[in-house]
Amino acid sequence: MATTKAAHQRAQAKAEYNAFLAQCPSRQLLDRISDKWVVLVLCALGGDHAPGRPGAVSADTPLAMRYSEISRLLAGVSQKMLTQTLRSLERDGLLTRTVTPTVPVTVSYELTGLGLSLHHMTRGLRSWAQTHMDEVLAHREDHDARTP
Known part of the structure; x- marks a missing residue:
């Protein structure tokens, strides 16, 4: 049964x-x-990092970025982790990977409509974390001081 x-x-x-x-x-x-890298990739491709960047028309206009741009922006991400994250997001239909036959080959990534809808949610998470980090750190200190 x-x-x-x-x-x-x-x-x-x-x-x-x-x-x-x-x-x-x-x-x-x-x-x-x-995953933190997914959130940061979505925010990067959503243009959250540079509102004045060429191509960042509005918060609802995704940016096309090359791998190297994303890698430079996401401090601390390994090549392996970034590659895995981008592949999984492409597989899920959250971003597109465009290969341009130049010498050398140019590869860019851009949010899809589905990815953009998720970006709106992750933007809020990232913003909340940045806004409330001081409070969280203070609570951690208080907690650690009380814990034997």
Whole structure:
């Protein structure tokens, strides 16, 4: 009977995409988009880093950026991690990778409509983290001082 119940829960999770259910496929997507590098790549391609940059028409206009531009912008990201992040975002349909046959080959990345809709959410997360970091650090200090 437990197998039937588990199978039913899996089917329900898939049908409803309820992330609170263990077998829900949306949990994989939550794992992906909660990664710091994903958030930062989305913010970079969304133009959050340089409102005056050529091509940054508005907050709703994604930028096309080359790999090297993204890499320079995201301090501390390894080549392997950036490559994996960009590939996974492309696979999920959140960005497009455009190869231009020049010498050397030019590769650029740009948010899709789906990626832009997620960027609006991640922009808020990044902004919240930057705005409230002093408060969080103060709470950490207080907590650590009380903890034996």
